Amino acid sequence: MVERQLRLRGSAVALAAATAGLVVCAAGCSGSGAAAEDARGAEDPVGILHGSAENLVGAGSSKARTSMEMATGGTRVTIRGEGVYDYGAQVGRLKVLLPQDPAGVDERRPITELLAPGALYMKNRGAGVPADKWVRVDTATLSDGNLVTGGATDPFAAAELLRGTRKATYVGRTSVAGTAVRHYRGTADLAAAARDASPGSRASLRAAAKGFATATVPFDVYLDDEGRIRKVRHRFSFVNGQQKGTVAVSSTTLLYDFGTPVDVRLPDAKDIYAGRIAE
Template sequence: MTARQRWHGRTAGTTAVAGLVAWVCVGATGCSWSGAAAEDARGAGDPVETLRHAADRLMDAGSSQARTSMEMATGGTRVTIRAEGVYDYRRQLGRLKVMLPQDPSGQSEHRPITELLAPGALFMKNRGAGVPDDKWVRVDTAGLSDGNLVTGGATDPYAAAEVLRGTRAATYLGRTEVAGTSVRHYRGTADLGDAARRASAGGRAALRAAATGFATPEVPFDVYLDDQGRIRKIRQRFSFVNGRQRDAVAVASTALLYGFGAPVEVRLPAAGDIYAGKIAEE
């Protein structure tokens, strides 16, 4: 980074998450159906109600593998953060390996960040920022202005699904394919405040924070459901106001879900493995 910024007197969690967004925003200056009758039957339901229950269908599925990408555009520059891992929807626990893009000089010097997702919490390892290599940083997601829909660099797949609980308008656009699977394509808009009111106990506080922290509570989306009603792909667009600048950052978050029923092993860090000291980030 060409500019060097130092924070003092913050907790490890707050500073580490702020650093991730700052780097991006500043440093980057089963049923089977066939035929027309079946298609009409699948598309004839109320799209709003269908999407409001999409998170429940993931809960029924139990778990899946996930690939995510987050595109951020600010100051005429666009960067993308990618992640891959697994998620247990019933326990709302996930593990993702997050890949940061190259820095502005073109050097690929950023180690992958391991993120553990849990109700109300985000754990990060290899975050840097002066944190020892064997320590985790814990962040309270309900205390983040975006509810960790953006800040962690990879949207929690179940949180993305729960945003759809706030669907206010949606249109069924017909059949297509995602990764070789026949899916139904919907496009619409969700309201984060409505989503928070309908969300699970584990996700309610984070979505409530996002509803007040984003530039607007409205979230445009495209989502693709298979014939079991499970999300196969979801793309959501947020307007996020980073604390370091006045202009809103345009964010497009995409999650691809596959391998349903995949085994998920997530062990949250013990208290002694969590770094809680004050740090300075360069």
């Protein structure tokens, strides 16, 4: 009986030791991949960010939310947008909601924006444009390359800006909308981004490099474990010709639901307004 109890006790000890080993492995081994990713992210943040736009192309498409904040006339205003984007074709659709006037009596209908390489199409633009017509803007002719003008930064242009990253640091792990992400902070050079961008973004970014008040753009970006951008915030500074001063703009893009179907059809020539647009 004593011998049997000793055997049972020895088996229990062995089982406990094995269980403890599994627990240790579960606690330590499961985090080893994340730790390796963290180490790699800390070693070469610039290289990782240079490749983040290509990771979006690999993802195919996503939904997007945008937010643009700026101070104008002593008042801080926020322009919000929501839509979808196809990174392979570099086309997207956003509904952008402008803020109400200060009295709150001017109900603003959302502006529908279609984003395409080198072009921005807007519907419900107002300013004398018929409701059933689109306005087409050549983004390379805009001093900001349409990073700000449309009230939302093109999601792929926001990613292409990171190709110009010159300095970046790995901040640490956090979460965005329930997804584990790695947070990076740095600055991007607009001219370098234009040089290394895809052909569809190159002319617009080149225009921004010439038109912004500063050649560098500070940013915070959050990548998931597949290297895809989940959130990016750029802080732009451009010269406002009307106010003859520099305006600071914070543009945030949130990407989610990767692989979502995207159907964007650009308007025919007959549907584009060719008349004069009131300011």
